[in-house]
Amino acid sequence: MKKKPLIYRISQLTGFLLGARFFMTLLLAFALYVSTFFLFNQEESLRAFVFDFRVHGIIFCSLLSILAGGIINQFYDREKDQLVKPFRSRLQSFLKQKYFLYAYLVLNTLSLGIALFISTRVVVFFLIYQFMMWFYSHRLSRMLIINNITFVALTLYPFFGMLVYYRTFSVQIFMMALYLALMLLLTDIIKDTLTKTADRLFGYFTVPNSLSSKATVVIISTLLLLTFGVSLIITEWLGLQRIMGWYFLTGMAVLAAAFYNMIQAKDRSRSYALNILRIWIFVGILAMLADGIILKY
Structure with a gap:
């Protein structure tokens, strides 16, 4: 079997990262940590925050779910993206769609597995989030006004979770x-x-x-x-x-x-x-x- 050249492997990795909205997820991770510690967390010290593994677990579950959401979104939008974002679509074409779907299932399962170690309520929280991410990509993104409102709600959903966790209203x-x-x-x-x-x-x-x-x-x-x-x-x-x-x-x-x-x-x-x-x-x-x-x- 002929070995794939390095540039092909790099293209596959880049296509996957773009398909999963990896760089946007990094920005959201930064925003989650900043808002959690400096806005929602009014009393905890930095040391207590660093060693609060429940918080890190919830944020990590959020990021895994967001990555999975990016993947399923590009799966449903791939035809439109070929016209609107041809360069990104070209990079994503180096990797078969089935691998994106495998990654989607793995990321969601891993997120729920980690959530299970935190609490059943956290599992339910992320089950709702993952379902809504899929439903938005599958159906709601095509509906007038609802698509915009749902996009905003799903973007803010992890922040709402941290707000409820700290009860900082x-x-x-x-x-x-x-x-x-x-x-x-x-x-x-x-x-x-x-x-x-x-x-x-x-x-x-x-x-x-x-x-x-x-x-x-x-x-x-x-x-x-x-x-x-x-x-x-x-x-x-x-x-x-x-x-x-x-x-x-x-x-x-x-x-x-x-x-x-x-x-x-x-x-x-x-x-x-x-x-x-x-x-x-x-x-x-x-x-x-x-x-x-x-x-x-």
Whole structure:
């Protein structure tokens, strides 16, 4: 049997990592740890947190489930991705789809196995998560409005789990969660404006391909204004003595820049708006980290 060249193996590995949304999962892992320790964990010391294996187990189960969700999502979206993301699809083609499905089953099973060592409630939590990830990819991602709402809910689901674990409920955390939910909803709808033709071709009913361009811009503008209002409220609560206060204050200018690019009838401008919002979400994680370090130490 002829041995595969190294470049082929590297292409297979890269295709698998992209198919499983590995790099996005790393970002979510970072966000989970930062938000868990600096936002939800109000009392525990760093030493206690480091040795709290239940927390690490829950986060690890979340990451395994997210990887599995990325795999099943690309399995159902592979035809559309060939048109929208040809380079990534080409890399993924180096690995047969059956191996992606094997990995999907292994990752979900491993996640549930680890959850079983923590508690039966954690098992139920991740069973629901994994089922919804599959149902979203199989059915909900094609349904108008529901696809966007479900995307946001599934992205926030692991964070909600950590919030319940620490029982840290407050109006401030609710408003921050609302801000993040609005930002995620905005990025998802703007992304749909860039894949409008492919979505229509493959039967995905999204806001941009189901409503007029004017109605889509009105919806996005309304969401931007709501996000702007939430930013203003949080800024007043936090004040400018904290880094997060400056983050939400500066975020108003970022939202204005995204709005300006969004109203331009060009895909390039809307791509700028999408990237601006995505980068700003990442900046928010860094701001939370810096703010948390200053407050705790």
